[in-house]
Amino acid sequence: MEAFQVFLDTILTRQDLILKSTLEHLYLSFLAILIAVGISLPLGIYISKKRKVAEFYIGITAVLQTIPSLALFGFLVPVLGIGAVTALVALIIYALLPILRNTYTGITGVDEGIIEAGEGMGMTKRQILWKIQLPLSLPFMMAGIRTATVLTVGVATLATFVGAGGLGDVIWRGLQSWNNSLVLAGAIPVALMALLFDYILKLVEKKVTPKGINL
Amino acid sequence: MITFNNVTKTFEDGTKAVDNVSFTVNEGNLVTLIGPSGCGKTTTMKMINKLISITSGKITINGNDIAHEDDVELRRNIGYVIQRIGLLPHMTIEDNVALVPKLKGWKKSEYLKKVDDLLDMVGLEPNIYKKRYPLELSGGQQQRIGVIRALAGEPPIILMDEPFSALDPISREQLQDELKLLQKNIHKTIVFVTHDMDEALKIADEIVVMKEGGIEQIATPSQLLQHPANNFVESFIGEDRAKRAIVSGETRKANAIMQQLPSTLETSNMHVVTQDTAIQEVARVMLLKNTDTIIVTNSTGAPTGLIEKNQLLQELAGIKEEVQ
Numbered sequence: 001m002e003a004f005q006v007f008l009d010t011i012l013t014r015q016d017l018i019l020k021s022t023l024e025h026l027y028l029s030f031l032a033i034l035i036a037v038g039i040s041l042p043l044g045i046y047i048s049k050k051r052k053v054a055e056f057y058i059g060i061t062a063v064l065q066t067i068p069s070l071a072l073f074g075f076l077v078p079v080l081g082i083g084a085v086t087a088l089v090a091l092i093i094y095a096l097l098p099i100l101r102n103t104y105t106g107i108t109g110v111d112e113g114i115i116e117a118g119e120g121m122g123m124t125k126r127q128i129l130w131k132i133q134l135p136l137s138l139p140f141m142m143a144g145i146r147t148a149t150v151l152t153v154g155v156a157t158l159a160t161f162v163g164a165g166g167l168g169d170v171i172w173r174g175l176q177s178w179n180n181s182l183v184l185a186g187a188i189p190v191a192l193m194a195l196l197f198d199y200i201l202k203l204v205e206k207k208v209t210p211k212g213i214n215l
Numbered sequence: 216m217i218t219f220n221n222v223t224k225t226f227e228d229g230t231k232a233v234d235n236v237s238f239t240v241n242e243g244n245l246v247t248l249i250g251p252s253g254c255g256k257t258t259t260m261k262m263i264n265k266l267i268s269i270t271s272g273k274i275t276i277n278g279n280d281i282a283h284e285d286d287v288e289l290r291r292n293i294g295y296v297i298q299r300i301g302l303l304p305h306m307t308i309e310d311n312v313a314l315v316p317k318l319k320g321w322k323k324s325e326y327l328k329k330v331d332d333l334l335d336m337v338g339l340e341p342n343i344y345k346k347r348y349p350l351e352l353s354g355g356q357q358q359r360i361g362v363i364r365a366l367a368g369e370p371p372i373i374l375m376d377e378p379f380s381a382l383d384p385i386s387r388e389q390l391q392d393e394l395k396l397l398q399k400n401i402h403k404t405i406v407f408v409t410h411d412m413d414e415a416l417k418i419a420d421e422i423v424v425m426k427e428g429g430i431e432q433i434a435t436p437s438q439l440l441q442h443p444a445n446n447f448v449e450s451f452i453g454e455d456r457a458k459r460a461i462v463s464g465e466t467r468k469a470n471a472i473m474q475q476l477p478s479t480l481e482t483s484n485m486h487v488v489t490q491d492t493a494i495q496e497v498a499r500v501m502l503l504k505n506t507d508t509i510i511v512t513n514s515t516g517a518p519t520g521l522i523e524k525n526q527l528l529q530e531l532a533g534i535k536e537e538v539q
Contacts, residue, residue, distance in 0.1 A: 112299075113300065113301040114299075114301045114303060114304070116266075116297055116301060117295065117297055117299075117301025117303075118303070119266060120266060120297070120374075121291070121295055121314060121315050121364075121365075121368075122287045122289070122290035122292075123287075123318065131303075136304070210304070210305030211348065212306065212348030212349060212350060213304045213348075213350070
């Protein structure tokens with residue numbers, strides 16, 4: 001009970017720091033996902049039409065994903081210096097793979113019979129993309145975005161090491177000062193944020209899933 | 216009318232899928248392309264709506280070379296039904312059927328009416344089915360939608376690529392019957408690819424038998440059964456079917472199998488049958504009269520030929536001369 005009281009006190013006394021860090025964290029994660037989507041969706045659509053090069057692009061993002069996150073932040077500092085940009089670049093790199101791979105899988109997974117029927121009926125390539133391939137692969141894309149989002153919210157705690165702020169600041173200060181309450185005050189919002197994003201995106205995913213394919 | 220003039224298709228890897236093929240599909244006819252897998256029947260069909268390009272030769276529709284037509288425009292005027300059905304699962308039945316009319320820019324009132332009419336035509340109550348999604352329908356119902364979707368844009372030509380082969384036997388029979396009936400009313404020119412001889416014999420006005428990219432025979436179903444052009448066609452029809460065709464007695468009369476009457480033969484005290492007697496009846500007479508040879512007479516009663524017992528047995532058994 002005493003520990004809980006200490007925790008509450010910590011939140012109260014550090015509320016400015018926690019609030020500021022939460023907003024930074026939100027901003028970093030959100031912007032990173034937005035840019036990653038902006039890169040991965042068009043790229044995924046593009047490589048679904050060039051299957052020979054597809055594995056190459058997906059391979060690159062997979063290799064980037066294997067770099068330990070702490071190391072990646074470290075690598076980027078000499079190149080980009082410290083600050084929000086470095087953090088963003090690292091987060092974007094991490095978010096690329098799930099979105100790219102799911103977009104590619106979603107589009108190439110559309111039943112060939114449906115595409116052939118569309119083509120045979122005289123739909124143009126553009127109509128096939130917009131009226132058949134994209135609607136049918138939307139649930140896959142959303143699943144990729146969800147995975148990337150949860151991942152990004154977690155990894156964004158490392159932004160503190162390149163001076164970009166975020167809830168990692170709170171956690172790091174707690175660790176340095178042997179203050180477990182402060183660590184929790186940083187970690188719990190991260191977890192909540194991940195859960196909240198996941199929940200919201202799950203609703204969106206449900207919403208965009210075409211009615212006819214969920215019977 | 217669709218005409219193939221010396222059409223050849225060579226794929227990039229060098230395989231000749233279709234080799235110098237020429238034939239004509241007359242307007243309002245249902246022509247089936249049939250043959251074992253890899254014989255080029257599907258390739259031949261897909262060249263009509265340019266899903267596959269021609270290597271050399273020419274295909275014309277009503278005299279116009281399709282090479283000069285816009286792909287998309289051409290396809291909107293040719294109905295297309297495929298084995299995998301290919302309904303768009305995220306669209307309602309109504310939207311699926313109205314797809315081509317919409318692409319062609321019809322008015323809403325026009326295509327909505329068309330959808331209702333077509334659903335009625337295949338016995339699916341429009342008010343129940345048009346707002347449903349494809350996956351809510353059975354396989355047979357889905358392919359009915361597949362067929363009327365191909366009809367919706369009122370194309371004069373329809374291509375069907377093994378449309379019923381993935382269905383259960385009962386649905387398949389039903390859809391074949393419906394297609395036959397439909398064809399009587401709508402008189403479309405239909406090119407129908409199948410590997411199922413029973414299906415081809417049942418629905419076709421004309422059958423094109425293909426093998427290794429070439430055409431072995433073009434004939435009506437009954438011509439094909441009675442006069443297969445060569446051993447391949449014969450074996451593809453199968454002895455079983457040839458036999459059935461004989462048993463069913465289609466024009467298998469005494470005069471069709473009789474031999475020439477030797478001029479020296481004294482016929483006056485031999486048993487006779489008229490030339491229109493079915494061969495089963497000839498066999499019955501032979502058994503009753505206990506004779507090995509019977510004389511066939513024409514309508515005036517004059518002897519015109521004779522039938523021997525062994526020969527008759529071969530005919531009834533569906534075994535040809537080479538067995539002897």
